[in-house]
Amino acid sequence: MNATPQEQAATAAARVFRDERPAVLATLIRQVGDFQLAEDALQDAFESALVTWRRDGIPRNPAAWITVTARRRAIDRLRRAQSAAGRATRLAELMRLDQQEGPAPDVQNMIEDDRLRLIFTCCHPALDPAAQIALTLRTLGGLTTAEIARAFLVAEPAMGKRIVRAKRKIADAHIRYRVPSGDELPARMRGVLRVVYLIFNEGYSASAGDRLVRRELCGEAIRLGRLLCELLPGDAEVWGLQALMLLHDARGAARTDPAGRYVQLDDQDRALWDHAMISEGLHALEQGIRLRCPGQYQLQAAITALHIQAADPGATDWVQIADLYGALGRLSSSPVIEINRAAATGFAHGPQAGLDLLAPLLADPALQDYQPLHAVHAELLRQAGHHQAAVAAYRQAVALTANAVERAELQRRLDELPG
Amino acid sequence: MPEYMLLLYAPEADQQEERARWAEMPLWEELTDSLREAGLLVANGPLSPADSATTVRVRGGETEITDGPFAVTKEILVGYYLLNCADLDEALRQAARFPTARFGSVEVRPIAQVPPFT
DSSP, X not given: OOOOHHHHHHHHHHHHHHHHHHHHHXXXXXXXXXXXXXXXXXXXXHHHHHHHHHHHOOOSSHHHHHHXXXXXXXXXXXXXXXXOTTHHHHHHHHHHHHHOOSOOTTHHHHHHHHHHHHHHHHTOTTSOHHHHHHHXXXXXXSOOHHHHHHHTTOOHHHHHHHHHHHHHHHHHTTOOSSOOOGGGHHHHHHHHHHHHHHHHHHHHTOOSSOHHHHHHHHHHHXXXXXXXXXHOTTOHHHHHHHHHHHHHHTTGGGSBOTTSOBOOGGGSOGGGSOXXXXXXXXXXXXXXXXXXXXXXXXXXXXXXXXXXXXXXXXXXXXXXXXXXXXHHHHHSOOHHHHHXXXXXXXXXXXXXXXXXXXXXXXXXXXXXXXXHHHHHHHHHHHHTTOHHHHHHHHHHHHHHOOOHHHHHHHHHXXXXXXX | OOOOOOOOOOOOOOHHHHHXXXXXXXXXXXXXXXXXXXXXXXXXXXXXXXXXXXXXXXXXXXXXXXXXXXXXXXXXXXXXXXXXXXSHHHHHHHHTTSTHHHHSOEEEOOBOXXXXXX
């Protein structure tokens, strides 16, 4: 059964659109000097691909065809836009590119640089954080505005406005299309990784909304992570983040039971884990560790890896996990990290060692209503045999828990205590 | 001669309002020319919409950059600098050097290249 030329043209265009759009767009934005113009011209090019490819057959290099066509459409659009800033110089430059024969010599490097420029521009700190995420998904990921809106539970017109506004700010405020250099780079790099991780978390910690779209967010974040690993292999945190996302996502299927309830790591059916993804994650972690510059993502990934690599929950290397939480706390201290460190220390060096770490947190008035603190406190007291104190701590934790499954679990442990 | 900065405030315009403001363009030109001829004008310019503003604060040595115009009503405008910068990053870098960025904030607003009719 043969596909009709129409179907073939549509399939080829869809494939190029999905696989090549970000790279083509990245280069086009640099060449035409304007986000919106580049996107509009690219859209024009895809529309004419459907018509032309159906008539003349699919070109040998569809991506190159799209790039050249989009550039010509940009020239047409720019000719009509009388008031565009710097119109004459931009037109001259585009005409020059259009007359050039064959690709420039180091075109591959240029394409990689363009994709980095695009990433750093989408994640520019002068853009609203929510807009950074939306713009990154729209231009570098394969998601439509409608899909992004659904994933973030925002009405589509509102999401569209957010993206348009961000593009206008890039133009109006002259956010330059470039990779930051020197002492700017580390902070900007953290910004990029944060955007990718936020996209991942939005998909991973989905409690509401369209599950399918949210799974797609995890997929997009991991794809972006792969791209960053490819473009910036010398950055340890790029590998660390990629490892962290892969090691979490690999356990996605085991995180809920058939009734949709959350399943703790210790109780998960390991046969449901995606073992290919786990090896990819462990490989990424190794790449990061080799660079000898541990950051927060790498440390979190290492902790997750130790949990996964234990043959069974009882064999977990708690000594190393407690050390890693200690290192994480030295990088950026937070109650969440300290509480996890206390719990791990309890398993590694006995409950009293854990309780000692918890004491300053329990004395902090700001943390009195923080449920995880009381849940861990109760658990450590129970392990230490202080049953009466454990009952009080469990009651406090139960009272502070909004999640029904978690509350039932705490109640079960409370009921098991003697007396 | 003492210098004074005149800050022009106006609500953001819809399309109809923009057309009405455009119609007054000759008045603006006349006014600006007369100020220049009288030797009173130091610098002037239309700002891009508030949409394109960025606010810079320096706290504990860290530069915090936020999208949007500065909005804490308890702080008042205490000065201005008109700088020529290559791009926004350069402008933000310069903004972070002002002592005001440490105890207040510095709003960075691009001068509009095409007058936005305000």
